[in-house]
Amino acid sequence: MHIVAPAQASMNLANVQVPLLESYVHSPQVHIAASNNPALRGGYFVNVEEERAAEVAELLDTIKRDRADMLAFAAAIAEADDLLRQNATGFDLTPLYPKLPPALNGLVELAYDTSNQASVHVIEPLLYHSKAFDRRRQSVQLSLDDGVERPFILSTPRLPSPGVLDLPIPFDHPGLDVLMRARTGGSTVAELREALELDDAGAVFLDRLVDPAPSLAPDRHIEGGGRIRYFGHACLVLQSPEAAVVVDPFISTDNRHGDRYTLDDLPDHIDLVLITHGHQDHIVLETLLQLRSRTDAIVVPRSSRGNLCDPSIGLYLKSMGFTVIEADDFDEIPLPGGNRVVATPFLGEHSDLDIRAKSTYVVQLAGLSAFIGADSSGIDPVLYRYIRSHLGGIDKAFLGMECDGAPLTWLYQGLLTRPVTKKMSDSRKLSGSNAEQAGAIMKELGAGEAYIYAMGEESWQGHVMATTYTPDTYQIQQIEEFLTWCKAEDITAEHLFNKREWRW
Incomplete structure (x- = not known):
């Protein structure tokens, strides 16, 4: 963004x-x-x-x-x-x-x-x-996902390459929706060529990127009850027969392995996409552009207006043709079937900058209440007491524990109009909860299940996350400490990786 x-x-x-x-x-x-x-x-x-x-x-x-x-x-x-x-x-x-x-x-x-x-x-x-x-700055590259980690996105420009089709079109170009709709509705190379304004060479290249047979998963919809699927990192898909919600979509396109959910596993129609905040691993443009044609609206937290470090996520997405709902804390967005999404406060994780465009969510679906915590911190757990008093008990809580994040200047150096010292920058981390803070969140929410996610550990995220963990890494040690605490408190807890499904 x-x-x-x-x-x-x-x-x-x-x-x-x-x-x-x-x-x-x-x-x-x-x-x-x-x-x-x-x-x-x-x-x-x-x-x-x-x-x-x-x-x-x-x-x-x-x-x-x-x-x-x-x-x-x-x-x-x-x-x-x-x-x-x-x-x-x-x-x-x-x-x-x-x-x-x-x-x-x-x-x-x-x-x-x-x-x-x-x-x-x-x-x-x-x-x-x-x-x-x-x-005119905007363009799109199409290529096959070979599973090889791409260069880090914040440092390396994308140059023309032999295995890449370059489309000199803006992000709001209607041809992109025609292309992405072909996943579920089919198309022809001739139709796609016209929609994307391709020359002969481009049409020949595109033909190598499309397949005559769809690869959609047969169980991408459900007929009763409710389901949550973990798609990796901070992406969750919550479904009932009437409604589908996708949170922070960052989805693998490599469907050769079976160890992950991919775009093939998404429902054909998405009622709401929820964005928790504006960091590049939570608002992933390459995934969002592929969901635009099947999504009714994207729910985003409202910014503070005019603050250089707090750009409007709503304006950003509207400029690319998305339908956007901007939500303040405790705004409610209805879902089909009598379900709802409630935006809730997000605390910390932004290097102490005055950034308001961040939100957690409570999704109430098919009789279950899930707290989507993203990278929100437990530095003041009383906040979560207010969430519980306002919305009632939580069944499942999804918490981020990147508790030793990057320093201030790693992401915000370009926006700082006055220099900060390295010592100052290092003291202001992009950090979520540690074990003690995560435990305090669980106590205040009264949730019976805790799931640690949003750690950037999946193999397809390196070009955005560039995280590297070992068993001795502080973050992993804190997760283990939290899981031990949960076991002592009789709370079901798990550190998520790659894929997971819950049904009720």
Whole structure:
């Protein structure tokens, strides 16, 4: 999301991606060596072979030429922040508006918070109609999933490759829905060629990517009761005969193994997709684009409006043609069959930044109540007491225990207008609950079952997560401690991996 949403994309392009590419062009060998070092997995190194360095240099030149407006917007944000730092001393901010860089005129408001600290607030809906947002940046690559881990998405550009069909189309292109509907409804290469605006070579390549026989799972729907399936990482699919809900879809497309659920196992129609927060492992665009044509609406947490570190998930998805429902804490969204989803508060995990676009959910379906906790922390367990008092008891709780997450700058460096020290960054982690906090959540929710998920351990997630665990890793030790506590408390508990199903 941070490389599509206009303000954040501009700042990441200027402050992270361009310097990263410049560093690679200067010393490609350093980047390649680092990319091949397991200890540096997930670091900011361009994983492109040295013989393609000229292509990276050409890409860098193209960005500087064709994305000059975005780079100018990022520079203007930095200039405006300097202006406030030097002149916003608690007095009237009106005289500063004529001094703003032209790239920000009409697109920002200057404001103090209640601590008398001044900041720039962007008028985000307008940014999608400004020079800071250019759909010509968007494109799609189609390829077969061979199970080989792709380069880390936050560091490595995708260059044209022999086994890839490049589609120079924006994410809201209707041809993508025609292509994805073919999974369940069938199509022809001729229809897909027209929908995707392919030339002869593209049509020939597409023919290699499609199959005459569907691979849909026969048990993807249920006729009675309820079912939850764990699809890996933070993705859950909750079903009744009348309703289907998918949470944080990040789904494997490699259906050769049988050790996981894939897109073949999804119901043909999805009532709601729930997004818990805006991190790249929870709002996965390559999966979402494949679900758009079969989904009624995506439920997302409402942002704080205008905060540079808190872009609107709703605006982001609407710009790509999704139907969106923005939810505040304790908003209710009905489901067919008298079921419902309730948005509930999400605590912590965002490096202490003022980010409101995060939500947990309680899904009440077919007589069962499930708490979808994602990476929400138990730093103040009383919150979960309020959730229980408001919504009643919980049957199953799904909790994230990435309790030693990445530091602040790993994800937010490009959005920081004032530098932080390494010590400061390291103290502000993207961390979920540890064993003690997870236990406190369970006590306050009164749930009888606990399932640890969202740990990034599945094999198909490395290009997004880049996590590496061993039995001695702190996170794994904390999970074991929590499972031991649950056993002593007579709570059914499990550390989920790859796939799992519950029926009632």
